[in-house]
Every structure is written in structure tokens, then in C-alpha cells.
Amino acid sequence: MIEMFFRKVYGTTPDVVVRAPGRVNLIGEHTDYNEGFVLPAAIDRNIEFAGRKRADRIVQVHSLDFDGSVEFNLDDIQKDSKNSWSNYIRGVSKYLEKDGFRLSGADMVFGGDVPREAGLSSSAAVEVATAAFWKNLLHLEVDPVYLVKLSRKAENQFVGVPCGIMDQFISALGRENHALFLDCRDLDYRHVPLRDDVKIVVCNSGVKRALAQSEYEVRLKQCQQAVAQIASTGRAAKSLRDVKPADLEAARPVLSEILYRRARHIVSENHRVLEAVKVLEAGNLERFGELMNASHESLRDDYEVSSKELDVLVEVARKQAGVLGARMTGAGFGGCTVNLVRQEAAADFAEAVCRGYYDALGLKAEIYICKASQGALSI
Ligand code: GLA
Numbered sequence: 001m002i003e004m005f006f007r008k009v010y011g012t013t014p015d016v017v018v019r020a021p022g023r024v025n026l027i028g029e030h031t032d033y034n035e036g037f038v039l040p041a042a043i044d045r046n047i048e049f050a051g052r053k054r055a056d057r058i059v060q061v062h063s064l065d066f067d068g069s070v071e072f073n074l075d076d077i078q079k080d081s082k083n084s085w086s087n088y089i090r091g092v093s094k095y096l097e098k099d100g101f102r103l104s105g106a107d108m109v110f111g112g113d114v115p116r117e118a119g120l121s122s123s124a125a126v127e128v129a130t131a132a133f134w135k136n137l138l139h140l141e142v143d144p145v146y147l148v149k150l151s152r153k154a155e156n157q158f159v160g161v162p163c164g165i166m167d168q169f170i171s172a173l174g175r176e177n178h179a180l181f182l183d184c185r186d187l188d189y190r191h192v193p194l195r196d197d198v199k200i201v202v203c204n205s206g207v208k209r210a211l212a213q214s215e216y217e218v219r220l221k222q223c224q225q226a227v228a229q230i231a232s233t234g235r236a237a238k239s240l241r242d243v244k245p246a247d248l249e250a251a252r253p254v255l256s257e258i259l260y261r262r263a264r265h266i267v268s269e270n271h272r273v274l275e276a277v278k279v280l281e282a283g284n285l286e287r288f289g290e291l292m293n294a295s296h297e298s299l300r301d302d303y304e305v306s307s308k309e310l311d312v313l314v315e316v317a318r319k320q321a322g323v324l325g326a327r328m329t330g331a332g333f334g335g336c337t338v339n340l341v342r343q344e345a346a347a348d349f350a351e352a353v354c355r356g357y358y359d360a361l362g363l364k365a366e367i368y369i370c371k372a373s374q375g376a377l378s379i
């Protein structure tokens with residue numbers, strides 16, 4: 001498909017075609033920037049790039065989704081406030097150049113089926129696909145984790161979104177039919193098999209994540225404040241990752257009610273991820289589902305990043321036959337829920353959730369029955 005579009009735009013065949021998937025997080029929400037644990041899976045929705053070298057230093061990019069083109073010079077990569085979709089590509093290219101890789105001019109086309117602003121990490125997929133594109137076009141011998149970090153840096157410093165490392169990591173290093181258990185402190189990871197008798201069903205609330213960025217920054221600061229205050233009571237804590245439930249209780253008198261609840265979400269969520277990995281490896285999906293449910297409650301009540309629409313999707317989901325667990329996924333304030341559903345019940349589940357959501361709020365949900373997929377840079 002993407003080759004065909006390349007030919008249509010540039011009248012020739014591409015040298016390189018790459019793809020990077022979106023992701024859904026099964027459990028471990030808002031823990032990545034607290035050096036904690038996450039368990040995402042790459043999904044079978046991708047951003048695809050096709051491209052070809054040019055003899056000069058100009059990069060021309062055509063976006064199929066935005067139906068527009070931009071051009072930039074590799075010797076002077078600037079942010080584009082009008083075509084902000086191009087900043088992910090500009091940012092990754094800029095930091096590769098800055099690290100001493102000499103890129104060449106290129107003509108590119110990109111597009112895909114990861115829904116935008118839905119909390120399924122379409123931007124991380126664009127960044128990782130850009131990194132994969134340069135790697136393949138120029139035969140760069142680089143460590144995938146280096147490209148993950150560089151993609152995150154593009155998002156943090158060039159685009160200006162202070163995200164953690166989860167999304168870029170899973171888009172790059174996901175594995176087919178597996179979730180990825182990642183320690184966001186030292187970036188140790190391992191793939192955990194998913195059984196094929198359960199399906200990951202993603203329900204898109206259709207509500208764009210309006211508050212997501214500003215509230216995300218507020219949460220990030222609150223977590224930093226909480227650690228500083230807990231550490232001031234004499235407990236060695238560099239991040240909330242280091243705080244045990246007993247430490248948190250002991251420090252409660254120095255914390256405001258809000259900071260206490262924010263910290264309680266992170267501390268309890270890290271525990272849930274560790275247990276979730278254990279029970280998933282032992283095949284205990286019922287317990288895994290309970291942990292997903294508890295994660296939602298904690299995000300809703302302690303971390304306060306859910307929304308009415310996400311809560312309704314979760315409530316309706318939990319009433320259906322064959323559902324093991326249901327929770328919001330991603331940053332929150334709109335976007336999607338993730339549900340673990342027995343395979344034979346998945347199609348009916350999808351229909352019933354759509355109906356229930358419409359009956360409750362008059363809104364249309366989109367449902368994706370997903371397959372855990374291979375990352376862009378997986379070996
Ligand atoms: C967004 C960020 C991630 C992570 C999640 C919340 O997706 O990009 O780094 O913090 O929110 O878990």
C-alpha cells in the first residue's frame with residue numbers, strides 16, 4: 001500500500017519501507033516517568049514509511065493522513081508550528097545528525113491506521129518509524145534501545161511533550177503474541193507470552209484527550225514533589241519507584257492529601273505490575289483481570305486521570321460475559337480503555353460495549369480487537 005502511494009507522489013519506487021506499531025498498555029500506568037514498571041503490548045496498527053535517497057540535503061515528507069507535504073534542510077532543522085505532524089520526523093532526524101550520523105536527503109511518504117489522539121501512541125510510532133527509516137536507508141549499525149531513547153528525546157525536547165519511555169520502547173521492541181515487561185529505571189525487559197484464548201479489546205471513547213498534556217505535566221510535578229517530601233523524612237528515595245507502601249504511610253503526615261493519593265497510585269501500581277507479570281506467566285488470567293480493574297480504580301480515584309466516558313466504557317465492559325478485566329489505558333482524560341476478553345466472547349463483547357456506551361452517553365465508541373505485534377526494531 002505505502003509503496004503504491006510513494007509511486008503516486010514521486011513517480012518512482014521507494015528504496016526502503018518500514019513500519020512501527022501503536023501500543024496498548026495492559027497495566028502500569030503513569031509509572032514510567034517514576035522509574036517504575038510497565039506492561040504494554042504493540043498492536044496490529046501501524047505507521048508506515050516509504051522513502052528514497054536524494055543527492056542533496058533536503059528531506060521532503062508527504063503525509064497521507066494530513067494530505068500535505070513539508071520540506072526541510074538537514075543542515076538546519078527547525079520546528080514547524082504550522083505542520084506540527086512533521087515535528088516528530090524533524091526531531092528524530094535532528095538528534096541523529098547531532099549525534100554525528102550524516103543523513104542524506106530523502107523523499108518520503110507516510111501514513112497508517114493508528115488512530116490519532118486516542119492514547120494509542122501514534123506519535124511514538126511516527127518517531128520510531130522515522131528512526132527505523134534512517135537505520136534501514138543508511139544501514140546504520142545502532143542499538144535499538146539507543147534509537148528508543150533518541151525517539152523519546154525528540155518527543156521531550158523537540159516536540160516538547162514530557163512523556164516517559166514506555167511508548168517508544170514498545171513500538172520498537174514489542175514481540176508478536178507477547179506483552180513486554182519493562183523496568184523503566186534500568187531498561188531491563190522481557191517478553192511475556194499472551195495466551196491466544198483471550199483477546200485484547202481496545203475501546204476508543206472517541207473523546208480527544210483535551211486535558212491530557214497540561215494535566216500530565218501537573219502529575220509529573222506532583223510525583224516529584226511527593227518524592228522530595230518523602231525523602232525529607234529520612235527515607236532514601238530517588239523516585240516513587242523506591243517508595244514502599246510502609247514508607248508512604250510513615251510519610252503521610254508530611255504529605256498533602258493530594259500528593260499522598262498521587263503517590264499511593266504509583267506505589268500500588270508498581271506492585272500490581274509485578275504481580276500481574278507473575279500471574280500472567282502462571283496462566284492465572286482471572287487474577288490478571290482483577291489487577292487491571294484495581295488499576296482503573298486507582299487511576300480514577302487516586303491519580304484522577306480518568307473521565308466520565310472512560311468510566312462508563314469500563315462499567316459497561318465489566319457487565320459483559322467473558323470479560324476478565326477492564327481499565328483505561330494511556331495518559332487518560334479521554335482516549336481508550338483496554339479489556340481482556342475470552343476469545344469466544346470478544347465479538348459479542350465489542351457489540352454490547354458499543355451499544356451500552358451509546359445508550360448511556362449518546363456517543364459512538366470504536367472497538368479494535370487487537371493482536372500483540374512485532375515492534376519496528378525487534379530482533
Ligand atoms: C503517555 C506517555 C507515556 C506514559 C503514559 C501513562 O502515553 O507518553 O510515557 O507516561 O502516558 O502511563
